[in-house]
Amino acid sequence: MKRIALFLLASSMSVSAFADSESWGFAQSVGGIAVEAPSLWQSGWVLPVRVDVSGLQTVTTKATTLNSTLVCERINFVIEGRNIYITIVSAPAHPNAQSLCPPIILGEMLPGKYSIFYRGPSETPVNLAEVYLGEDGPVDTAKIAKVIKQADKIVVFEDAFMDSKVIFNSTSVKDIAEFNDALSIVLPPPPLKNGTVCACAPISAGPAVRLYSGGTELVLVTNINRHPIGKSRWGYSAILIHIDPEKWLRWFDARNIPVPLNEHETALARDKKRSEVR
Numbered sequence: 001m002k003r004i005a006l007f008l009l010a011s012s013m014s015v016s017a018f019a020d021s022e023s024w025g026f027a028q029s030v031g032g033i034a035v036e037a038p039s040l041w042q043s044g045w046v047l048p049v050r051v052d053v054s055g056l057q058t059v060t061t062k063a064t065t066l067n068s069t070l071v072c073e074r075i076n077f078v079i080e081g082r083n084i085y086i087t088i089v090s091a092p093a094h095p096n097a098q099s100l101c102p103p104i105i106l107g108e109m110l111p112g113k114y115s116i117f118y119r120g121p122s123e124t125p126v127n128l129a130e131v132y133l134g135e136d137g138p139v140d141t142a143k144i145a146k147v148i149k150q151a152d153k154i155v156v157f158e159d160a161f162m163d164s165k166v167i168f169n170s171t172s173v174k175d176i177a178e179f180n181d182a183l184s185i186v187l188p189p190p191p192l193k194n195g196t197v198c199a200c201a202p203i204s205a206g207p208a209v210r211l212y213s214g215g216t217e218l219v220l221v222t223n224i225n226r227h228p229i230g231k232s233r234w235g236y237s238a239i240l241i242h243i244d245p246e247k248w249l250r251w252f253d254a255r256n257i258p259v260p261l262n263e264h265e266t267a268l269a270r271d272k273k274r275s276e277v278r
Helices: 002-012 024-029 141-148 173-180 245-254 263-277
Strands: 039-041 044-047 070-080 083-092 104-107 112-118 126-133 153-157 166-170 183-186 208-213 216-224 227-232 240-243
Touching: 024 083, 039 216, 070 104, 141 183, 141 216, 153 173, 173 208, 173 245, 240 245
Parallel strands: 083 112
Antiparallel strands: 039 044, 044 104, 070 083, 112 126, 153 166, 153 208, 183 240, 208 216, 216 227
């Protein structure tokens, strides 16, 4: 009877009561840990950290320990200035949990360079990587182009507001590939005389195209007078996307999505109408 009571007590306790912060040695024993490129979600900055507490994967080093009964509960983090300290928290296996650690949701962050450290309990921090949040990152157009090509969904909104009406939504490989075919990554525009860089566009500029991968927005492309201007949202907010205007328009036309006329075209259409009336 006592054993049953103890079992019921243990079962009713929160999983967090059995969770443990793991040492750097533990991280190495299960195959290592790697910090990947951060991305900007609607909830703020997200930092993917690749680690599998089961010991079944080689991330940065060969695993020496197998933990078939452990899951990664979370990764704790502490932000101190420009340093971010992370710690694996493991727990006994339970429903809705897995051995792969979930990404860290940093939320709103100041742009710039951050150093990522692993800090186990009562241990000296170990430097893992440096990441860039926002426009202060180094320009790697090939890497950005590769990431954008990983898009698995394309959505066209009436304008650039997130709550605007969706007028086209597709996960078709053909739709995404044909749109990507019109894109090319270019460097930021030169600074203006006051030292700032303008990568701006009117909000109400007609259709806005957003490319996603697994729910993460990769790129936003807005239309200004039938001339597309894009902006990478993948950690490089100052990198512009160059778009072939003809391919841009053909893509819309093939899907019966209207693109507003610019002022010049509107004037020409108005003059033509007037001449026909005369």
